[in-house]
Amino acid sequence: MAASPQETNPVRPGARAPVVVAIDGPSGTGKSSTSKAVAAKLGLRYLDTGAQYRAITWWMLTHGVDVNDAAAVAEAAGRPAIVSTTDPAAPGITADGEDASGPIRTQEVTAAVSAVSAVPAVRSRITELQRSIAASAPEGMVVEGRDIGTTVLPNADLKIFLTASPEARAERRGGELKAKNGQADLAATQEALLKRDRADSSRAVSPLLKADDAVEVDTTELTLEQVIECVVTLIVEKQRA
Numbered sequence: 001m002a003a004s005p006q007e008t009n010p011v012r013p014g015a016r017a018p019v020v021v022a023i024d025g026p027s028g029t030g031k032s033s034t035s036k037a038v039a040a041k042l043g044l045r046y047l048d049t050g051a052q053y054r055a056i057t058w059w060m061l062t063h064g065v066d067v068n069d070a071a072a073v074a075e076a077a078g079r080p081a082i083v084s085t086t087d088p089a090a091p092g093i094t095a096d097g098e099d100a101s102g103p104i105r106t107q108e109v110t111a112a113v114s115a116v117s118a119v120p121a122v123r124s125r126i127t128e129l130q131r132s133i134a135a136s137a138p139e140g141m142v143v144e145g146r147d148i149g150t151t152v153l154p155n156a157d158l159k160i161f162l163t164a165s166p167e168a169r170a171e172r173r174g175g176e177l178k179a180k181n182g183q184a185d186l187a188a189t190q191e192a193l194l195k196r197d198r199a200d201s202s203r204a205v206s207p208l209l210k211a212d213d214a215v216e217v218d219t220t221e222l223t224l225e226q227v228i229e230c231v232v233t234l235i236v237e238k239q240r241a
């Protein structure tokens with residue numbers, strides 16, 4: 001009798017088949033929270049590719065590289081070692097051995113990351129790194145970002161594109177800022193978010209774009225738990241197909 005899809009994982013007999021899931025979309029649509037939770041539930045690894053672009057940006061900012069000078073950014077693109085942990089319960093990232101998990105979330109990095117990630121030498125270096133990390137996870141991986149389904153892993157088993165209204169996204173990000181700083185300007189948060197979307201969607205090399213074969217999920221009216229459930233169902237259906 002043929003093995004069921006649940007029994008075809010060569011690494012963990014009896015577990016589900018390895019699966020590579022690409023989750024893309026603009027800021028605040030729930031990519032990181034959903035990807036982490038889904039990976040934890042299904043025993044998959046997790047890669048936050050935005051954190052990689054943030055880490056290289058942070059390294060450049062702290063090493064005197066002018067992030068608005070594309071030639072200087074390209075020249076420095078190969079210098080820092082960027083290492084991500086892929087445990088969904090403890091995601092982390094280092095740049096040249098220094099823990100970057102906290103500093104990559106500052107406003108300074110957020111404001112500079114689109115310019116740095118638009119530089120082709122940065123993208124080719126980080127894309128190569130992402131492919132090698134995904135290839136080293138025999139249990140499967142959830143990889144989230146902007147160009148995973150279109151460029152990094154065009155052969156992913158499942159591609160999901162998350163969307164949400166600008167108002168919902170600003171409210172979510174605003175909630176985070178309020179928890180961190182005690183206050184948040186929702187209008188300014190929305191403006192900054194839309195500015196970053198425009199930059200990420202209009203760059204020449206692998207812009208933020210829904211892959212033709214991605215499943216689009218509008219999360220505006222959904223709770224995080226509903227989005228997680230929806231993605232888990234899509235993955236399990238895919239593994240059974």
Ligand SMILES: Nc1ncnc2c1ncn2[C@@H]1O[C@H](COP(=O)(O)OP(=O)(O)O)[C@@H](O)[C@H]1O
Pocket residue numbers: 025026027028029030031032033034172173175176219222223224225227
């Ligand atoms: N469907 C949802 N409803 C309400 N809040 C959400 C939802 N999805 C995510 N969030 C919250 O919104 C914030 C941003 O989510 P995050 O996963 O970081 O988005 P992204 O990775 O797409 O930028 C987090 O605080 C998260 O808990």
Ligand SMILES: Nc1ccn([C@H]2C[C@H](O)[C@@H](COP(=O)(O)OP(=O)(O)O)O2)c(=O)n1
Pocket residue numbers: 026027028032049050051053054113114117118144145146147148196200
């Ligand atoms: N695959 C990716 C992931 C992120 N980026 C760039 C563009 C994004 O604005 C930044 C930061 O991504 P990140 O996912 O951390 O952003 P948010 O959590 O949505 O605020 O990195 C990219 O160019 N390609």
